[in-house]
Amino acid sequence: AAGVIQSPRHLIKEKRETATLKCYPIPRHDTVYWYQQGPGQDPQFLISFYEKMQSDKGSIPDRFSAQQFSDYHSELNMSSLELGDSALYFCASSLRTGGPGNEQFFGPGTRLTVL
């Protein structure tokens, strides 16, 4: 079965650079979520989209923005990178409309390292 795809899997950037993370949800899923997991921490919700509209917003810095495109893939744009942005970034997707309990399925993550 198809899973959530994230690219790139690893990314190394310098401070103050920008980064773009991509997420391709499971086919027919209508909701995409972004989470950030710092070293030794539990995942923290950043932002979600339902049918290409922002659905909910968590602790996402103003330096970050995200969007969902017509093909349902999503991109997380991160600017003015800081050392503290180094983390594992997960994308998840779910079938909100008519899906059983809104189960979220996670991608393998993008490991971002800011030097």
Next chain:
Amino acid sequence: KQEVTQIPAALSVPEGENLVLNCSFTDSAIYNLQWFRQDPGKGLTSLLLIQSSQREQTSGRLNASLDKSSGRSTLYIAASQPGDSATYLCAVDPTGGGNKLTFGTGTQLKVEL
């Protein structure tokens, strides 16, 4: 604000033992609860989802229960194997329809030969 706690933080057991992982949450107004497994540096694998109207869910050697009124869930692993070694996370969805998951602190499980 929803807070999710998992006890114990770490657990080491010999192979073959049955074990219970605990998850507690402060706000009982949840839509569902999911249990995940995470291997070091890897992604999150969904194990079980329990909707708020359900009491338990089973998948193979895993059984998860939910007591929404008391804010508790347990994950029971039967006949543990070394391959079960991982971090187990519970997460609550406060409302359905695209809202955020709040994760617990995780239980790091090691099953020894």
